[in-house]
Amino acid sequence: MTNIKTCIFIVFLCFLMNQSFAQSVNWQTLKNNRHIAHIHTSWDHGLVYGLGYSYQLKLKTPILLQASYSLPSGNQLLDDFKVKLGGQVRFYKINYFQFSASLYALYRRFQNPLVRLQNFGTELSIVAGYYKSRWFIAGEFGFDKAVVTHFKHSDRFKTFIYTNVQDGWAEPATGGNFYYGLQAGVSFYKSDLVLKAGLVSEQSFQQTPIIPYYLQLGYNLKIK
């Protein structure tokens, strides 16, 4: 029952908040903290602001259930956003070297005067790093797949561009991006301050996004 309540709480938080990359934590200082709040600002296909929450399960292997919500800047606050639900696990540790993996389900939305896109996707990543009690540095590699996307075009699109454009769910998967980079953080009191940076490449490695990098400054607060 407790777990069901936890899940409902996580889902609730998902839809209250908005987008992000995998939330970075200092595994060395996590210990028995159960509740962790995250905030961040990042360059992630736009200037993005996000909130997140992690819940640590009481297990021998550290597992974090996570939810986050992010949205890009702009005049229209609710037209674009990304929700993530998933978790990460530290699956291997040797001295101060620790390895973790994460898996998230994504829902994201984009709307401009021409089209509304809704997408369900998934994101996988692995992180390998050196974690001390006051700081850490790690490398990460991830893949963000836009699995299925719904298209709804506006009258403007149909008038000025293509009258017979198709609305509805599209296949095959409409996109995917690899990302790889470094993350580093400092830990103090109940907090982590984390900086992440790296490159983004389209899944075929033949194209790059308009801005082919990401940058994130995040803050974690271990609540309890």
Add this chain to the structure above:
Amino acid sequence: MKNIMSLWLITSMILLLGSCNNEFEVNDPGKLVPKTVDQDASLPSIFINGTQLHSQTFGNPNNPMVVFLHGGPGSDYRNGLNVRQLANDGYYVIFYDQRGSGLSQRHDRNTYTIQLMLDDLTAVISHYRTSSSQQVFLFGHSWGAMIAAAYVNTYPDRIRGIIFAEPGGFNKKLLDEYGAASRKIKLFAESTNDIMYPDQFLSGGKDKHAILDYKLAIISGFAYAPGNNEGNEGPSPFWRNGAVMLDRLVEIAETEGFDFTTNLHRYETRVLFIYGENNKSYGLSFAQKEAAFFPNAQITQIDDTGHEMIHFKWNNIHPIVLTYLNSLR
């Protein structure tokens, strides 16, 4: 723990089922972008220089020819169709979508070159020309005006007169200057977000023309976003952008540079420059810089409009262009 696993399983199943139960294939011709001439035989087209171009003509084929060169690179002639009114004034008006652009045939990315664009123009003129004495005028808009300059820079004796509607830059330096003024990124603006954010929804390999052209279409709104520097009043129509062709020509410009000005001093016929009053990136000073490459140039401002002047203010442009053309017949 079991409940958590169940929730995760259900979520995964929804995603999996969702991805299998779809309505259309993204890359199918005609779904997100219109078919090109090689995919739709009902579209008017010509076969020249090893490609198939979307093309239309208006007027008497024996009249002096006006070839309209659309912008982009990669866009199409739909926003220039007002120019067909010149057919009623005694001109044979030719429209075509450039190779890899609009509704014309797509090709492998590495085949596109600026010289090929000029060769295509030569072939289009030859295709429609009915006699060797038929006068040929070029009417170029934006990138199309740059192509017009490149053409007379290479072949100064073939063209009777030229109308330049806000060419983006006759050499790399001027192009950079225009680009910096017209494409300023406003970090917190919705229009910036409208360009960047779709990258996580849509991606394609370097020759996935349909999906890449579609991406370009849905971010086209930045050109007329409120407060845009080019003074565009609103959306102007187009059929389909050629993203691969655009990307390739931008790459050529960045890596090899270009200079279409080296022989322009040899073109002694008067040329006409028109610019929109509201385009803050262009203006009289930029027009003067470009006109200075020619020995004889006329510069005329089109009031109360921006870069898309041919679509929005054709009635103001028409008498100026017609007077210019008639003066050279």
